[in-house]
Amino acid sequence: MFKRLPEGAAKTVAIKVDGRVIEARAGDSVAAALIAAGISPTRLSAVSQSPRAPYCMMGVCFECAVTVDGVANRQGCLTPVQEGMQIETIKGRREIGA
Amino acid sequence: MSGQRLKESYDVVVVGAGPAGLAAASEAARAGLETLLVDENVGPGGQIYRAITTTPVHDRSVLGKDYWAGVALADEMRASGATVVQGAMVWSLDPELQLGISLSGASQLISARRVVIATGSMERPFPIPGWTLPGVMTAGAAQTMLKSSGLLPAGKTVLAGTGPLLLLLAAQMLRAGGSIDVILDTTPSGNLTKALPHAMGFLLSPLLAKGLALKREVGRKVRVVRHVTLLAANGESALKSVTYTTSGGATATVAADNLLLHQGVVPNPNLAMAADVAHDWDVQQHCWCPVLDHDGRTSVEGIFVAGDGAGIAGAVAAELRGRLAGLAVVRDLGAGSGLPDSQPIRQRLQREERARPFLDAMFEPPKSMRVPADSTVVCRCEEVTAGEVREAARLGCTGPNQLKAFLRTGMGPCQGRMCGLTLTELIAEARQAAPADVGHLRIRAPVKPIPLSELADMPVEEPAVKAVVRG
Numbered sequence: 001m002f003k004r005l006p007e008g009a010a011k012t013v014a015i016k017v018d019g020r021v022i023e024a025r026a027g028d029s030v031a032a033a034l035i036a037a038g039i040s041p042t043r044l045s046a047v048s049q050s051p052r053a054p055y056c057m058m059g060v061c062f063e064c065a066v067t068v069d070g071v072a073n074r075q076g077c078l079t080p081v082q083e084g085m086q087i088e089t090i091k092g093r094r095e096i097g098a
Numbered sequence: 099m100s101g102q103r104l105k106e107s108y109d110v111v112v113v114g115a116g117p118a119g120l121a122a123a124s125e126a127a128r129a130g131l132e133t134l135l136v137d138e139n140v141g142p143g144g145q146i147y148r149a150i151t152t153t154p155v156h157d158r159s160v161l162g163k164d165y166w167a168g169v170a171l172a173d174e175m176r177a178s179g180a181t182v183v184q185g186a187m188v189w190s191l192d193p194e195l196q197l198g199i200s201l202s203g204a205s206q207l208i209s210a211r212r213v214v215i216a217t218g219s220m221e222r223p224f225p226i227p228g229w230t231l232p233g234v235m236t237a238g239a240a241q242t243m244l245k246s247s248g249l250l251p252a253g254k255t256v257l258a259g260t261g262p263l264l265l266l267l268a269a270q271m272l273r274a275g276g277s278i279d280v281i282l283d284t285t286p287s288g289n290l291t292k293a294l295p296h297a298m299g300f301l302l303s304p305l306l307a308k309g310l311a312l313k314r315e316v317g318r319k320v321r322v323v324r325h326v327t328l329l330a331a332n333g334e335s336a337l338k339s340v341t342y343t344t345s346g347g348a349t350a351t352v353a354a355d356n357l358l359l360h361q362g363v364v365p366n367p368n369l370a371m372a373a374d375v376a377h378d379w380d381v382q383q384h385c386w387c388p389v390l391d392h393d394g395r396t397s398v399e400g401i402f403v404a405g406d407g408a409g410i411a412g413a414v415a416a417e418l419r420g421r422l423a424g425l426a427v428v429r430d431l432g433a434g435s436g437l438p439d440s441q442p443i444r445q446r447l448q449r450e451e452r453a454r455p456f457l458d459a460m461f462e463p464p465k466s467m468r469v470p471a472d473s474t475v476v477c478r479c480e481e482v483t484a485g486e487v488r489e490a491a492r493l494g495c496t497g498p499n500q501l502k503a504f505l506r507t508g509m510g511p512c513q514g515r516m517c518g519l520t521l522t523e524l525i526a527e528a529r530q531a532a533p534a535d536v537g538h539l540r541i542r543a544p545v546k547p548i549p550l551s552e553l554a555d556m557p558v559e560e561p562a563v564k565a566v567v568r569g
Contacts, residue, residue, distance in 0.1 A: 001233070001355040002243060003252040005274060007154055025247060027152055029140075032247040040232040040336060046510075047481040051335045053232030057239035058145055059138055060220045060366070061478065062511035063230075071203070073511065073547060077242075078185075080140045 002035050015085040024081040031057060031064035031076035034087070042066065042076070042089050049092040065090055104183065104199065104208050108134040110427050111197055111210040112180075113188050113369060116144020117168070117413045118405025118420030119216030120175045125424025126214075127180035129434025134208075135175065136186040136199060142172045144218055144405075145238065146413040149246035160273045161245060162266075164413065171417060190543035191215070191373040193398045198543060205552040212400050212427040215370050216420060219363040219406035222385070222463065223520050224259065225470045227330040229359065230478055233337025237267045237360035250276040253355030256340050258282035258329055261362040261461040262309060268316045280352055281316070282326045282342050284361065286464045293459035299452035306453075327466060331357050361463035365407045368515065371541035374398055379534035382458050383410065384468060385519055386538055392444060393426035394419055402427065410458075415450040418443050469523045476524065477517040479510020484524055491528035498522060498539045511547055514539040 004025070011026040017039060024033035031054040034042050041051030043065060054064035057077045064076035067088040076087075112123040115137035127133040143150035147168025158166055175182065183201065190198030195210045221236045228234065237257060243249040250271060255278050257268055268278055293300075300306055316322075325345040332339045332351070341351045364385035367377060376397035377386040387409045394402040404423040405416035421443050428434045470476065472485025482505045490504040498514070498521045501507050507521055508514030514521075518539050526533040 001251065001253040002249040005155065005248040005250055007156055007248060010154060025154075027140075027149075027154070028247050032243050032249060035243065036247065036249055042232075045230075045481060046479075050230065050481075051232050052230060053336075054235065055230075055239060055478075056221065056236050056516075057242040058220065060512065060515045063478070065511060071549065078138055078140075078187075080185075 001038070004036060013081055013083040015081050015083075015087060017087045018089055026081070028081050029057075029077050030066060030068065030074075030079045030081055030085070030087060033081050034066075034076065039089075044090065044092040046093040104134065104201070104206060107209045108132050109210070109431060109433070110134070110212045110214065111136065111208070112214040112216055113137075113191075113197075114144060114216035114218055114405070114407075115139070115142040115175075115182065115184070116146060116216060116218045116405060117171060117417040118218070118407070118423070119144065119214070120171045121417045121420030122214045122216060122402075122404055122424035122427070123180040123182070124174045124178040125421050126427050127178040129428040129437065131428060131431060131433050133178075133180040134210075135180050135182045136188055137182070137184050138187045140184055142175065142182065142184070143168050145242065146416075147171065148242055153245050154248035155244065155274065161270055165245075167413075187546055187548070188369060189546050189548050191369055191401070191545075192543070193374050193401075195400050200548050200552060203552065205548060205556050207556065211431060212402065214394070214402045214404055214420070214423050214427065215407060216403075216405045217366050217369050217407050218416070219410055220366040220515065221360060222362045222364045222468075223476075223516055224359040224361050224467060225474050225476045225484070225520055226359070226467060227474050228332055228337070230475055231331050231333045231337045232335070233333065233355055234331045234357045234359065237264050237358040240356075240358050241267045241270065244270060244274060250274055251356040251358070254279050254353050255356040255358065256280055256282060256352060256354045257358045257360075258284060258326065258340070258342070259360040260285040260463055261360055262305075262457065263363065264360045265309070265312045265316055267358070267360070268320060269312050272316065272319055278320045279354070281320055281322045282329060282340070283322055283324045284326045284329065284464055284467060285324070285461060287325045287345055289460050289462055292462070293456050296455035296459055299454075300456035303449075303453035305457070327464065329467065361467060362461055363406065363410055364519065365409065366515070367407070367538075368513065368541050368545050370396065370401070370403055370407065371538065372543055372545045373401055375401060375403065377538070379532070380409070382462065384463075384523065384533070392422070393440070394423035395426065411451050411454055415447055418447040418450065422447070468520065469527055470520075476520045477505070477507040477510065479512050479516070480506040482507045482517075484520075487521060487524045488528050491525045495525065496529070497525060497536045499537070501525065502539070508539045513541070513545070513547075
């Protein structure tokens with residue numbers, strides 16, 4: 001659970017997360033934008049489908065992995081938001097054909 | 099930088115734009131070498147100077163003077179003439195100094211005459227029960243969000259662990275108007291006694307005054323519980339509370355929306371290991387460090403490691419190590435004239451490093467939080483517990499590489515970054531062997547996952563075609 005500092009406000013961009021439009025600060029990473037919007041979990045794990053959310057925010061842990069504009073398993077913490085970006089959260093293990 | 103094509107070769111490629119990478123690239127480029135600085139973040143600064151050119155936190159007192167020192171370094175790099183490419187992921191480096199780089203969804207191989215690895219450090223794994231729950235993050239993660247997005251933990255926030263960064267984050271959060279419910283200090287009570295023989299170097303260092311000032315600043319506003327020996331994060335779909343036990347045996351539970359964990363930083367060795375750079379186990383720091391000469395030369399000719407990736411010593415030391423590596427590269431390649439003398443830089447580096455033996459002993463994390471109880475998940479990707487690793491070791495598994503066949507540990511997307519050190523220590527303990535003998539996961543390219551389509555789309559040269567096509 002995070003909140004924005006008043007001085008953190010800036011130009012905003014709209015991105016879509018699982019079909020829902022959320023507002024992000026231009027300059028946010030995808031992972032930061034999801035956290036700021038209160039989206040949790042951002043992923044269900046591959047083995048036990050347990051809830052996960054960004055953990056390290058520095059490109060190490062891969063907990064923030066999301067599908068970005070159709071490309072799977074992108075690190076949300078290293079991907080800057082862009083207007084109109086389509087994000088899908090990961091819901092467990094991928095199935096063949098899914 | 100979208101759509102940018104890199105050249106096929108450079109004199110020097112520096113990987114990582116933190117203090118070491120910025121300094122190394124500046125020295126090399128100023129001497130006239132064609133220098134490429136690649137970094138996976140959106141802007142320069144690494145973690146310590148994260149978002150130094152773009153941070154929305156304009157009140158300079160919040161992040162502090164040491165953070166803003168990064169501005170000069172970023173300016174120096176820009177003026178040096180180095181080509182800097184952000185958002186670029188290096189997924190391969192081999193002993194022939196060829197790098198695989200992914201940029202804007204396309205990969206290419208480039209070659210270098212010298213490579214400086216300045217990929218820095220990462221927070222030491224902190225395996226406790228419940229550490230995979232949403233709401234549990236590293237302290238560094240919270241600091242990154244503050245620096246780059248002006249985001250502050252809200253609701254009930256617990257900080258737990260040991261080390262200077264935990265205290266610094268607490269101070270920065272408080273200055274920014276945030277609140278912390280409690281700090282659970284896991285520094286073992288015996289550490290001070292172990293650290294005292296090294297006190298002289300620390301007493302002579304400016305870090306003593308800084309540390310005491312931070313401690314006073316935070317201690318005035320936040321309850322600190324000392325000598326915490328056990329920690330657990332509780333919740334079903336998200337963190338709800340934190341349970342802790344102190345050395346006296348008392349156990350308590352506090353409600354929490356955020357738990358920020360930190361028990362020091364360790365070198366992030368994956369790229370260097372993938373390039374066959376020799377590493378040693380550091381018995382004090384419980385991590386792998388590359389074997390280096392005084393300029394940062396590794397066991398692989400032409401590859402240097404600079405910065406905290408060479409062994410943890412902080413931002414100022416990282417910059418100095420970057421300069422030494424950059425200057426050594428220039429001398430190796432016979433470029434530049436009137437170069438600065440490296441000896442005074444080495445002396446400054448020694449002064450910076452002399453506080454480390456005290457800090458390393460003082461903030462050595464407790465074994466119970468490096469080598470956890472059986473039920474604790476240690477490999478977050480493949481969801482493997484410490485007990486399963488111990489059982490595999492009991493069945494005869496000798497090290498982390500064989501363990502992959504037993505349990506898939508280290509084979510998930512993080513490629514062992516979050517569990518590697520824990521696996522080595524767990525197996526070492528179970529086999530009563532030295533961690534150095536147990537070894538580390540064998541790290542191979544791609545050092546980070548890339549789409550197969552990116553590999554398939556790479557330009558193919560004739561020798562590569564001949565190697566696989568018959569007739």
